[in-house]
Amino acid sequence: MMNSMSNMIENLKKIANDFKITEIDEREVKLELSNEQVLPVLLALKEEGYSHLSLITAVDWIDEGKFELVYILYSWNDGGKFLITTKISRNDPKFVTVKHMWPIARYYERELHEFFGIKFEGNNDMKPLFLEMWDDIPPLRKDFDPFEYSKKKFPDREYQKDVIHEAKIIRGDIDG
Numbered sequence: 001m002m003n004s005m006s007n008m009i010e011n012l013k014k015i016a017n018d019f020k021i022t023e024i025d026e027r028e029v030k031l032e033l034s035n036e037q038v039l040p041v042l043l044a045l046k047e048e049g050y051s052h053l054s055l056i057t058a059v060d061w062i063d064e065g066k067f068e069l070v071y072i073l074y075s076w077n078d079g080g081k082f083l084i085t086t087k088i089s090r091n092d093p094k095f096v097t098v099k100h101m102w103p104i105a106r107y108y109e110r111e112l113h114e115f116f117g118i119k120f121e122g123n124n125d126m127k128p129l130f131l132e133m134w135d136d137i138p139p140l141r142k143d144f145d146p147f148e149y150s151k152k153k154f155p156d157r158e159y160q161k162d163v164i165h166e167a168k169i170i171r172g173d174i175d176g
Helices: 003-015 035-047 105-116 146-153 163-171
Strands: 020-025 028-032 052-061 066-074 081-089 094-096 119-121
Touching (some): 003 028, 035 094
Parallel strands (some): 094 119
Antiparallel strands (some): 066 081
16 A cells, blocks of 8 residues: 555544555555544545545445445545445435535436435435436346336337347347
8 A cells, every 4th residue: 555545544543433444456445434434534535635536336235234335536646546435224325415525426426316216415406317207216226126127117028138149249240
């Protein structure tokens, strides 16, 4: 791990006293935090040069009944990257917005709301980005069944997979 990142972790221990650290490689570190620790740690990282919010995403841990939120911060100064993660309830998925720190977060949070059903308190712009008139559970949740959804929405269609045609496309024999 780079010295600047090691120093940053030592500073973060003063803010958040108990978190799990995973070194992914020399320039990438994952920190697993409690919900209460996330905002202070994100703010501290931003103030220390990790100012680029590359992504906010989620992982559905259906067996645990949790969603894991993942914030990816990048430093243009030294090329370091921090992945900040926390888990929230899958039954009542909500977290606080970070759009006051990064305006771009507004769109990441909208996407997570649309595809996972996660609400971000303080972000009142949760209108769909992609799925107009969606009327089923969010499609990236592991309990969403795309086949059942298709049968319900398009009952007159017959679904058969043409593996020969797909193999020809993969091999390059034909152009899709």
